[in-house]
Amino acid sequence: MSASILEEFFIKRSQQKKKTSPLNYKERLFVLTQEKLAYYDYDLEKGRRKSLRGTVDLQKVKCVEMVHPEPSAPMERLYPFQVIYDDGPLYIFAKNVDIQLAWIRKLKEMVRFNKDLKQKYHPCFWVDGLWQCCQQEVKQAMGCRVLDVFGSKQRTGSRKPLPPTPVEEAQLSPPEPPKPAASVGMTVIAEYEYTPLTPQDLELRKDEEYTILEMCDVNWWRARDKHGKEGYIPSNFVVQAGNVLERFPWYCKNMNRSQAENLLKKENKDGGFLVRDSSKVGKYTVSVFTKISGETAGTCRHYNICTTSQGQFYLADKHFFNSIPELITYHQHNAAGMVSRLKYFVSNRAQPPSTAGLGYGTWEIDPRHLTFIKELGNGQFGVVKYGKWQGQHDVAIKMIKEGSMSEDDFIEEAKIMMKLCHENLVQLYGVCTKQRPIYIVTEFLSNGCLLTYLKEGLTQHPTNLQLLEMCKDVAEGMAYLESSQYLHRDLAARNCLVDSNGTVKVTDFGLSRYVLDDEYTSSEGSKFPVRWSPPEVLLYRKFSSKSDIWAYGILMWEIYTLGRLPYDRLSNQEIVEQVSRGMRLYRPQLANDKVYSIMTSCWTEKADERPIFQELALNVQDLLYEFQ
Structure with missing residues (x-):
């Protein structure tokens, strides 16, 4: 018998092989080996396996992916995933998101070379003869959501004079992030x-x-x-x-540790607190500000909210609660092992997130509604200015100089790009195309370019935590682009911006395809991003999601050197020659071995051996968790 690779107790849903079959949910012991995924009855009293209830031959697996939880799903069924094989979908429910992601990653890794892997999948359940996501009534019906199959390579090509069109990069329809576990009528x-x-x-x-x-x-x-x-x-x-x-004012979604500390110190109240998402997906952290013995400066402490095997929450031993709000209420009256009781909640929720466009269905903006206030800089396509839309909404306006861009192609692409919406992407609000020059109107970020921020904007020497949080922000924005089958092609610190809270957002994704300057596409030209490009781009113009991975490793190096120029002593031609022969950037002084190992994983010679952005984001999160 093959050795066990993973073992875990999961709830398994019956496979409903007949439309009239009733649904049931039973706990099984799942065992993953090199050849099979098997599940067993288990005798808890004797602590051993009982009868084998079913197996899945891994060679027959066609897809492994998450499933959106059912509306009003009970606690034990909030983290489902699916294994698709010849008999249909096998639905498995993990106890938490960490276990869910660990099994999905391992299974994907083990079946990535299988024949007949699916190109599309169903993100919701098959229930009572109907796919809940697309309402198809045939169980073997093709999926309704495009799947980025296990890190497969993007379709690429070259262009004269334009680079590959959106259609050549599988942009046949506007990319959409996974739909929420929600439904009409909710x-x-x-x-x-x-x-x-x-x-x-x-x-x-x-x-x-x-x-x-x-x-x-x-x-x-x-x-x-x-x-x-x-x-x-x-x-x-x-x-x-x-x-x-989300109903409670003390919960601060999408806030990292540095931002929490800055907010608590700004409030400067002993016992000030907030609850934020932990760096570990699905976990939460309580951040508390305290002034010990009347000190004026004060310090911040961070406590991970732990869970028992029964699903209860606690911060201190012997104080268990059925929900996080109950836990917070208790610790508002009792320190119980913490540095202080939770006296005053602190919140950052006054500032709303960016919307995908300035209103529903609006992508063409009337330039008469724009007010230009000051110039921010001069980029690849022309002048960028800070302004207002309708006199009240902050925006950045790129004024595209004529002859720098293939405008007609970009205008069509803009309709797709507006649908890309993520907290770590600079939001495209719309375009002004009825006059020349055309304008690109985007979200405005007050701290400007990341490269300048690294060199000049940090008021004090940055901590390793701050630098790692910047890397996490970029990785999560790029993971979203990757999931939407979108390439950046010019990822670098100069193409990231920083908002007022210190959050880093990726900008100018995909715009390099519309550059008309021949120098930009020449490996000897100063405008081509040679210093951020892998060997397959330098030598063969072979762009893919894995060339973005290489550039991300270079961007991490920029962050940990506080904005130094990569290969600063080499010319572009020397870089092409040296990188193709295996030369790599040295470890920055501020980067420890774990951080540098993430960088170097992006710079492997074979593109297929580089990680995907989702994996990079998880690796960075794991390092951040050590700071919690």
Whole structure:
């Protein structure tokens, strides 16, 4: 018998091989070996396996992927994944997100060379003869969501005079992030106020409830308020009524440790606290500010919220709670092992996130609604200015100099790019194409370019934590682009921006395809990103998601050298020759061995052996977790 690679107790859903078969959920012991995935009954009293209940031959697996949880799923069924093989989908429920991701990653790794791997999959369950995601009634029906199959290579090519078109890069339809575990008819609660920007939009009032009527656009949902008024709302401004944490003012979503410390120190209250997402996916951390013995400066402490095997939460031994709000309420009155009880909540939720466009369906912006305030710089395509839209919304405006861009191709692509929406991407709001020069209107980030921020913007010597958080921000933005089958092609610190909270966001993704300057596409020209390019790009112009991975490793090096120029003593031609022969950048002084190993994993000779961005993001998160 082959040795066990992974073992875990999972809940397994019956496979519903007949439409009339009732659904049931049973706990099984799953055992993964080199050849099979098997599941068994288990005798808890004797601590041993009982009868074999089923097996899946790994050579027959066609897809391994997450599944969106069912609406109102119980706690034990919040982390499902699916194994697709000849008999259909096998649905498995993990106890937490860490176990879920670990098994998905291992299974994907083991089946990545299988024949007939699926190109599409169903992100929701097959229930009672119907796919819940696309309403198809045939169990073997082709999936409705494009799958980036186990890090497979993107289709690439070359162009004269233009690079590969969106169609050549599998952009046959606007890329969409995974849809939420939500459905038409559900009730949502507004996290932020929203003032309608177009006649089609619906006003949101914080903490009020709304009913979702339509979800055709992942970024804009049609909704109805309590007065019966209907319109479109930004989906990232609301949460499902059942999402408990978002209802509490002390919960700060998408906040890292450095940002938490800055916010708590700014408030400067002994016992000030907040709850934030941990660097470990699915985990939470309580950050507390305290002034010991009346000191003026104060310090921050961070406590991971732990869970028992029964699913209870705790910060201190012998104080267990069924929910995080119950835990917080208790520690508001009792320190119980912490440096202070939780006296005052601190929140960053006054500032809403960016919307995908300035109103539903709006991508063409009237230039008369733009006010130019000051020049920010001069980029590849022309002058960039800070301004206002309709006199109140901060925006950045790229004024495209004529002859620098293939404008018609870009305008078509802009409609797709606007649908890309992530907290670590600079949001494209729209374009002005009715006049020349055309304008590209984007989100404005007050701390400017990451490269300049590294060299000049940090008011004090940065900590390793801050540098690692910058790397995490970029990795997560790029993982989203990767999941949307989108290449950047020019990833570097100069093409990232920093907001007022210190969050790093990736910008100018995909724009290099529309450059008309011949020098830019020449390996000997100063404008070609030679210092960020892998051998297959330097020698053969072979772009793929793995060339973006190489560039990410160089960007990490830029971060840990505080903005030094890569290969600063070599000319572009020398870089082409030396990198092709195996030369790599040295370890920066601020980077430890673990950080440098992530960089070097991006610079392997064979592109197929480089990691994917999702894996890089997880690796960086693991290092960040050591700081929690």
